[in-house]
Amino acid sequence: MNEQEKRKTLEVIKGFSRHTLMETLDIEFVDVGRDYLKAKMPVINATRQPEGILHGGATAALAETAGSMAAYILSGGKGIAYRGIELSINHIKGVCSGNVYATAVPIHKGSTTQLWEVSIRDDENNLISIAKLTTIALPN
Template identity: 60%
Template structure:
């Protein structure tokens, strides 16, 4: 059985002193088939004209997809790295929160493919991201 509180605590603890902490990304929901993280939309993550920067959305997506790989592979023996990411931004947002939901498309032993939808607080689609991760064995 999935220990939801423990997994979310573990994910949020890993964020200390990282880009995720800088962007105020927090992990807020998990199940057997997905992981969700949220990020506030503030001037800190705006582009010059006052809307959410596409790079911040990509950072959010890679953060949630990489964390999901780590969780769902149950892999303390691997380093997880993103090896390819593509994003289509379909709507702008100026304030509030965005939520990134990572769902596995392919769960291979070495590579994993994630579908990540970024939505606003009204569940309107903001961005669609495809992320490929790789699990690299740690040297003993």
Template identity: 55%
Template sequence: MQLTKKDVLEQANKACKNTLMETLEIEIVDFGDDFLVARMPVNSRVHQPDGVLHGGATAALAESVGSFASHIFIDTEKYFVRGIEISANHLKSVTEGFVYAKAMFLHKGRTTQLLDIKITDDAGNLISICKLSTISLLKKQ
């Protein structure tokens, strides 16, 4: 039986239970052959003291979606993924609604991956641009 897109999204989000992704209410909402999209609500839980989206929460969203994208494109029986470097440029503030992170590969190597992650708001405005490097490490047998 072939899984539907809805089934895959449900399984992916179920895997995020009891993690930082659940704490920040990050939800994977779409994927394709070369991208993965997640969203996070912007509310007081992810605000800075002055009421705008915290850059650290944005970086956590970016690393979560980028690492998850790397994870689904490797052989998880043999390898696990770890983020090794992230950079974020914050361009615009957000106070409410949702932000969406779309991760796309710039490089998909056997050992290292480089992802471009664009964070947008409900209106499609660019909020942040992030780059994430991940590494695939062999599991101990």
């Protein structure tokens, strides 16, 4: 995928985010390639637990967002909706500030179901959480 294709794809994805949870959590898609999609989310009051660390639910929302959008974009997305049907996530390290980045890569891309691995890392590239997302392709 060349730089022009990347920019165009990221602009299309950005349009999907308006007036959604992605906008509420300030999730932004920052990179895309032939076999991955990367999203960024700030660690701010809206995404923190009362103790001041990144909320696991916000992290899970980031993981499902990255994986579901990756399924849609990297599978062609024409006339098909990709929905998450199962999410499993392990939280490894807490983070209190900065950004976290979710990178979704396919493990299996079937015609009906897909399995995605989503790694969440901080600004220093430390692993924060790892998730597996199963998506299903449904006609729009």
